[in-house]
Amino acid sequence: MDTNLIYDDQFYSFLTGRVSTAIERRLQRNFKENGITITAEQWSILYFLWDSEGLSQQDLAKLTFRDKPSVSRLISNLEKQKILIRLNCTGDKRTNQIFLTALGHRIKDKCMFQAEKTISEAMKGVDKESMQQAQLLLEIVFNNLK
Structure with a gap:
């Protein structure tokens, strides 16, 4: 070195x-x-969902190099804009999967x-x-x- x-x-x-x-x-x-009307931070979440829907919040945290609370806040704000939805995973109720709405696709x-x-x-x-x-x-x- x-x-x-x-x-x-x-x-x-x-x-x-x-x-x-x-x-x-x-x-x-x-x-x-x-x-x-989205932020650059929100775009980073959407970018990965456009490639692969149904990712968990944990997956999105790893992919975007953000902590879980930050990702949760971004997801909540995108939910308020009706761009995505958060659904409980059938196998593990503690895990949410994130899906785009029609607006999110549009x-x-x-x-x-x-x-x-x-x-x-x-x-x-x-x-x-x-x-x-x-x-x-x-x-x-x-x-x-x-």
């Missing part, structure tokens, strides 16, 4: 979420400008379009090789901390 590495403030800021925060803010703005394309637009805005001017190098670096960092 190279203990002589010196990191500047920008590097620490980058690794602690500066970029992800900027992307989340832009996504939120893009949603709002296009009449989408908003998928509009939300995904805005998410793709946001990523395109964020990645403007970045070539494919640089993206692959950044992905490799971030995977290494992530795996070091597992």
Whole structure:
């Protein structure tokens, strides 16, 4: 391990979420400008449900790297908007499975379009090789901390 590495403030800021925060803010703005009433945090829950309905709150917590109380709050707010429903699992009454409502299915394309637009805005001017190098670096960092 190279203990002589010196990191500047920008590097620490980058690794602690500066970029992800900027992307989340832009996504939120893009949603709002296009009449989408969910938050970027809620979108992260919906993203996984659009891929696989019936996930448990525990599954969603793991997939989104959030704690269970945060996921429960997000789910409750999405229930209030009638975007998803929470049902008791038949095998274990302590476990809830999360399903999309018709509205939850209907908003998928509009939300995904805005998410793709946001990523395109964020990645403007970045070539494919640089993206692959950044992905490799971030995977290494992530795996070091597992």
